[in-house]
Amino acid sequence: MTSISTTESASSANMVHRPPFLNWPVARREFYQSIMIALSLPLLWGIGIFGVRALLIIFSTVLAAVLTQVVLRRVTRRCAWMPFNHTIISAMMLAALSPESCPIWLSAAAGVVMTGLIFLAGLPGRHRVHAGLLVALLLSLAVGQSQSGPILIRDTLLVGHLTRTVTLGHYRWPRHTTVRGNDAVTLPMPDYVLSRTLRRVSDRPASQKAHNELNNAFGALLPPPPALFLGAMPGRVGVVGVLGILIGGLMLGYRNILNPAAWGMFIFFVLLGLLFGPLSAHALHHEFWQSLGGIWYLPPERAIYLLYVELFTGDFLFASVFLLAMPGTLPLNPRARWVFLLAAGLLAALFSRIALPLPPATTAILMMMPLAPWLDSILPRRSWLGDQR
Amino acid sequence: MGPPGWKLSAIPPAPADNAPPSLERPTNRLEMLAYLNNIALQPTHPQIRALVAQINAIGDRQVSKLIISGLSLVPESRIGAICAQLDAEAIVAAIELIAQVFSSPPTLLVFDRSDRRDLRSLLRMARKRCRLLGLVTRYPAAHPAVLARITSGCRAVDPVDEGIVSVDLLSCLLLGRALQNRARSSHRPVQIFTTGHVPRVIWAAIGAPVHDIFLQAGIDPGAMQCIANGMLAGRELNLSTALMQWDIETLALRPFPKLEVAVDCIRCGWCVQSCPTAINPAALYASQRLHEGVALADRRDSLACIDCGLCSYICPSRLPLSASIAEMRNQIEFNLVSAAGGSSI
Numbered sequence: 001m002t003s004i005s006t007t008e009s010a011s012s013a014n015m016v017h018r019p020p021f022l023n024w025p026v027a028r029r030e031f032y033q034s035i036m037i038a039l040s041l042p043l044l045w046g047i048g049i050f051g052v053r054a055l056l057i058i059f060s061t062v063l064a065a066v067l068t069q070v071v072l073r074r075v076t077r078r079c080a081w082m083p084f085n086h087t088i089i090s091a092m093m094l095a096a097l098s099p100e101s102c103p104i105w106l107s108a109a110a111g112v113v114m115t116g117l118i119f120l121a122g123l124p125g126r127h128r129v130h131a132g133l134l135v136a137l138l139l140s141l142a143v144g145q146s147q148s149g150p151i152l153i154r155d156t157l158l159v160g161h162l163t164r165t166v167t168l169g170h171y172r173w174p175r176h177t178t179v180r181g182n183d184a185v186t187l188p189m190p191d192y193v194l195s196r197t198l199r200r201v202s203d204r205p206a207s208q209k210a211h212n213e214l215n216n217a218f219g220a221l222l223p224p225p226p227a228l229f230l231g232a233m234p235g236r237v238g239v240v241g242v243l244g245i246l247i248g249g250l251m252l253g254y255r256n257i258l259n260p261a262a263w264g265m266f267i268f269f270v271l272l273g274l275l276f277g278p279l280s281a282h283a284l285h286h287e288f289w290q291s292l293g294g295i296w297y298l299p300p301e302r303a304i305y306l307l308y309v310e311l312f313t314g315d316f317l318f319a320s321v322f323l324l325a326m327p328g329t330l331p332l333n334p335r336a337r338w339v340f341l342l343a344a345g346l347l348a349a350l351f352s353r354i355a356l357p358l359p360p361a362t363t364a365i366l367m368m369m370p371l372a373p374w375l376d377s378i379l380p381r382r383s384w385l386g387d388q389r
Numbered sequence: 390m391g392p393p394g395w396k397l398s399a400i401p402p403a404p405a406d407n408a409p410p411s412l413e414r415p416t417n418r419l420e421m422l423a424y425l426n427n428i429a430l431q432p433t434h435p436q437i438r439a440l441v442a443q444i445n446a447i448g449d450r451q452v453s454k455l456i457i458s459g460l461s462l463v464p465e466s467r468i469g470a471i472c473a474q475l476d477a478e479a480i481v482a483a484i485e486l487i488a489q490v491f492s493s494p495p496t497l498l499v500f501d502r503s504d505r506r507d508l509r510s511l512l513r514m515a516r517k518r519c520r521l522l523g524l525v526t527r528y529p530a531a532h533p534a535v536l537a538r539i540t541s542g543c544r545a546v547d548p549v550d551e552g553i554v555s556v557d558l559l560s561c562l563l564l565g566r567a568l569q570n571r572a573r574s575s576h577r578p579v580q581i582f583t584t585g586h587v588p589r590v591i592w593a594a595i596g597a598p599v600h601d602i603f604l605q606a607g608i609d610p611g612a613m614q615c616i617a618n619g620m621l622a623g624r625e626l627n628l629s630t631a632l633m634q635w636d637i638e639t640l641a642l643r644p645f646p647k648l649e650v651a652v653d654c655i656r657c658g659w660c661v662q663s664c665p666t667a668i669n670p671a672a673l674y675a676s677q678r679l680h681e682g683v684a685l686a687d688r689r690d691s692l693a694c695i696d697c698g699l700c701s702y703i704c705p706s707r708l709p710l711s712a713s714i715a716e717m718r719n720q721i722e723f724n725l726v727s728a729a730g731g732s733s734i
Contacts, residue, residue: 028655028705081652256659327657327705332669334661376672383693384545385534385666 032085034255035325038248039092042318045231045241050100054237057107058095064111065091072119079119087115090132093322096238097136097315097359102143110139129369130326137358137366189234190313193221194306195280195355198294202279205297214302218309225305228312236359239318249321258325265341266320270361273349274307281354314352319361329369336375344368414486414568418444421490425564434577434635436560439533446549452491453552456540457484457519457561459500459508460531463638465619469500470507471578471590472558477511479565480558484518486568487556494552497522497540528621529665529697531557577635583608583642599631599640613642622698622711651707660700660710666693670700670710677717691717 047054069087072079091111098107117131197217201210223233231240239245252258279294295303311317323329330337344364351360415421425441459469472480488496498519500508505523512521522540524530530539533555537548546553563574576592579602586608593602599617603610615626617637626640660670668690676688694714701711 027649027707028652031655031657031705083652257657259662327655330658332656332658332661332671376669380672380687381661381667381669382687383666383668383690384538385693385695 028083029085031257031327032083032089034252034257035089035322036085036092038251038325039089039096039238039322041248042238042241042244043092043096045244046096046100046237046239049231049240050237054100056104057098057100057102057237058092060104060108061095061098061111062088062091064108065094065115068112068115069119072115076119082119087118089326090114090118090130092238093130093132093326094136094139096318096322097133097236097362098139099143100234100237102139106139106143110135113138129366130323130329133323133362133366137363140358190222190228190309191355193217194309194313195353197221198353199280199282199355201298202282202294205279205294211299211302214298214306218302218305222309225308228309233313235313236315239315239359242312242317245317245321249317249325252321252325258321259330262324262330262337262341263320265338266324266345267316269342269345270311270316270320270349271307273346274310274352277346277349277353279353310352314348314361315359316348316352316361319348319359319365323362323365329365329372331372331376331379333376333379333381335379335381336372339375339379340368340372343371415490418449418490421487434560434563436557437563440554440556440560443549443554447552447554451552452494452554454540454554455488455491455494455496456533456536456553456555457496457498457515458531458533458536458555458557459498459504459511460524460536460557461528461638462531462557463618463623464528464621465582465641466580466638467504467507468578468580468638469558470504471580472562473504473508473511475578476562476565477514479569480511480561481514481518481565482568483561483565484515486564487554487561488518491554494554496520499524499536499540501525529695529699532665532695532697534695535665579633579637580639581606581608581641582639584613584644593633593637595633595635597633599626599633599637600628602633602640603628603642608642610642612645614645616641616643621702622696649707651709654706654708657705659703659705663699663703665697665699666695668693668714670694670714671708673717674708674710674713677713688717689721691715692721694718 043054043058047058065087066084069079069082069084072082091114094110094114095107098110114131114135117135121129121131194217197213200213201207204210222228227233229242231242231244233240249258249263253260253263275295276293278292295306298306331340344361344367347364347367348361351358351363356363413420415424422441422444425437425444459473461468484496484498488494496519498512498515499522500512502523502525505512515521524539530536533548536555537546537551537553538544541551541553548555559577563577566574576594578590579593580588580590581603582588583603589606591602591606593605599615600610610628613628615628615631616623617626617631617640618624619639619641623639623641654671654675656671658671664670673688673691691714694711696711696715698711700714701709704710
């Protein structure tokens with residue numbers, strides 16, 4: 001079953017190569033490198049969108065994390081087992097989930113804290129919560145994002161004066177935005193617009209008032225669909241580049257690092273939650289049963305557009321590709337994975353609708369991660385051959 | 390895929406076998422047992438022992454399916470194609486004998502599709518008697534339990550309860566040669582892979598030093614690492630002491646590799662995905678080595694391991710999963726025997 005060279009010229013190579021049915025990387029280093037390359041695509045996209053500021057956030061986070069590890073290696077013996085690749089990936093995840101308005105010094109501090117957490121938690125693989133993601137959530141809470149202030153930040157060093165970029169092909173800036181200075185526009189956060197609109201329409205989703213609210217939101221306040229797809233909107237550094245995320249996901253899927261079935265199941269359960277969940281926290285609080293499935297009362301074209309906007313403005317795609325690809329996220333047993341993805345998907349949809357001030361999918365997966373060993377233990381995998389013996 | 394330049398002319402003729410015994414051709418299962426045990430083949434041959442065990446287990450019951458497996462238990466091996474090229478007529482004669490002994494049950498010849506060209510003559514001859522089933526993946530589907538599952542619509546079947554008997558092509562070849570020559574085999578074909586040489590097949594005498602086998606093939610092993618039965622589930626041989634055994638299907642020589650250090654499990658789950666018998670190697674390893682508080686796996690699952698070695702091979706952390714499970718299995722079997730017999734083995 002091996003690829004065997006039959007020529008004498010192949011003398012330098014071993015005659016017995018890796019079997020061809022294992023089209024996977026077989027070393028941890030290659031494993032992490034693949035994730036790193038895939039993750040760099042949405043980060044590069046984010047740099048294109050947000051300019052040098054995003055580059056500085058990424059650079060400071062990664063540098064701080066690596067330097068912390070270097071120091072820890074010199075000081076402690078235990079840190080020798082901590083791979084740099086894992087630290088770099090965690091720092092990249094942290095940078096990807098950082099708000100674009102995050103101060104540089106805070107990004108660097110987050111990188112230091114993250115490496116310290118990995119070290120304290122017992123090195124990669126032993127912990128069941130990704131330290132990078134945990135710190136990213138804490139950072140989101142610490143920094144916050146002003147809901148309607150100057151959000152979309154671009155640097156004149158990279159793309160020139162912002163007001164002159166209107167003519168660039170894929171940047172169709174909303175005309176109503178107010179330019180402040182050379183490198184920022186005032187654009188309301190899509191999450192904020194969505195939650196505010198849904199809260200207003202959730203009581204009577206079929207009414208004319210709700211129809212008007214939705215028209216207003218989708219027509220004037222939210223970026224148009226192509227801009228959403230291309231990431232020309234406020235958001236987190238590595239999360240806005242949908243195309244970069246999808247290309248990275250395809251690469252990880254090809255390398256068998258991302259399980260396409262797990263990705264599909266997560267997105268399916270998220271959509272299920274969005275379709276049958278409440279429209280807002282307000283509706284959920286007041287009329288629990290009546291609030292479920294509120295999206296079905298909307299006109300079909302509005303409902304479809306709403307799902308589209310929710311999927312692309314949230315972190316669903318980013319989390320479903322990169323968090324699920326990270327080793328240690330999912331339980332090991334298939335049935336446990338199924339339950340994990342079901343719970344995480346529904347939770348993510350719920351968090352999105354109740355306007356949690358955190359990335360919904362990342363938060364949901366992170367909350368489920370400590371339960372993974374428990375799910376593995378209560379839903380064990382039974383061998384079909386073991387039953388016979 | 391096997392070596393494309395592998396031709397029949399590259400395989401040397403078989404050496405003369407031992408002095409012929411005087412038993413007649415077997416006609417029933419008892420005579421077949423005697424033939425296999427005493428006359429036809431060495432009893433140390435693992436596949437023949439497996440056939441004997443199957444005959445003993447099934448007894449007089451009807452055999453529902455006879456599977457002739459052209460797949461190999463060793464991933465690097467192309468033993469099915471080689472046997473078919475060596476003597477297809479002997480194989481067909483053996484298949485007919487086995488089918489006759491088992492009262493002509495439905496017979497299935499399973500082969501790897503990539504070997505179709507090399508198996509052409511055998512498939513043509515066997516087509517009248519057997520139904521042909523070409524598989525895309527041959528490893529580790531060659532294991533009798535996995536093969537029984539595949540050929541039964543992926544149901545979890547017990548080959549003995551279902552009356553399924555499986556025989557490999559090498560056993561058929563040796564049995565066929567014994568029938569033709571009325572002689573006991575003393576050699577078996579072995580594939581040799583070495584750095585800088587074209588892969589080759591030689592007839593190796595059982596019990597001969599492995600070092601001499603390489604010299605016989607015109608290869609000086611020197612200071613190389615020798616691995617028997619492949620990189621996935623094989624074992625390293627000490628060239629100064631190792632002797633040829635019946636279960637050695639391939640011999641590979643390579644420079645001593647730089648060892649990779651095992652590190653902590655990163656819980657990627659690849660071992661679970663790749664396991665053909667659906668066990669959780671990472672959890673078994675954790676319960677064996679790390680003594681984690683929560684038992685993530687039933688230790689008895691280790692009994693289901695077929696030693697294919699896939700989990701160890703793909704593990705990015707280089708954990709000795711397969712060896713650990715084998716150790717656990719041996720421990721459980723030892724305990725079971727001790728509990729049943731009250732004495733140590």
